[in-house]
Amino acid sequence: MTDGCWYDADIDRVIITEAQIREKTAELAKQVSADYASVEDGLLLVCVLKGAVMFMADFARALGRHGPAAELEFMAVSSYGQGTTSSGVVRILKDLDRDIAGRHVIVVEDIVDSGLTLSWLLRYLASRKATSVEVVTLLRKPEAVKVSIPVKYVGFDIPNEFVVGYGLDFAERYRELPYVGVLKPEVYARP
Ligand SMILES: O=P(O)(O)OC[C@H]1O[C@H](OP(=O)(O)OP(=O)(O)O)[C@H](O)[C@@H]1O
Ligand code: HPA
Ligand SMILES: [Mg+2]
Incomplete structure (x- = not known):
């Protein structure tokens, strides 16, 4: 585990450490950078x-070391x-602020679980006429998939368990953990 976090006591086990996330993010950014080296805009x-x-936040900074420029x-x-x-x-709580027509888009996701969110989102982005749309996701649960989606860049395939941390929440909590882990069963039983 890391130095110690506020929520550590609620975690049953760590699935992906902070160091693994850092290393994989750099690797994914290098791949994306190489694949899009020739895009002009x-x-x-x-x-x-x-x-x-x-x-x-971490992927954009890693990509910033190599380019191309990213908005x-x-x-x-x-x-x-x-x-x-x-x-x-899938409910849209905030829409895009700008036109994506003619642009090379990369959707940045934390997790592909059932695939329902992305399958909806990819249809939505296609209707907005991007030149290309690919997906980079840190995590994927191959056993949970209900809709198969083309995801070009995948960080880690993980077991079919509910995970928290590094952005992922249970009832809006645990997002600020620096690693990805599984909660102790008693956490779900709390009122
Ligand atoms: O493949 P799926 O089964 O659709 O699951 C993946 C999606 O679910 C989560 O979002 P959530 O709806 O929890 O919203 P949040 O990101 O605000 O927590 C997660 O961040 C993905 O966007
Ligand atoms: O395993 C998960 N944890 C948190 N949020 C999620 N959204 C989809 N799958 C998950
Ligand atoms: Mg959530």
């Missing part, structure tokens, strides 16, 4: 709030609410 990174906030955009969508399973209904 730069990349548009679209962060899917709130979960992807930490990964977006940072934010959307907020939600389908999990207070629970640990997707409602299946």
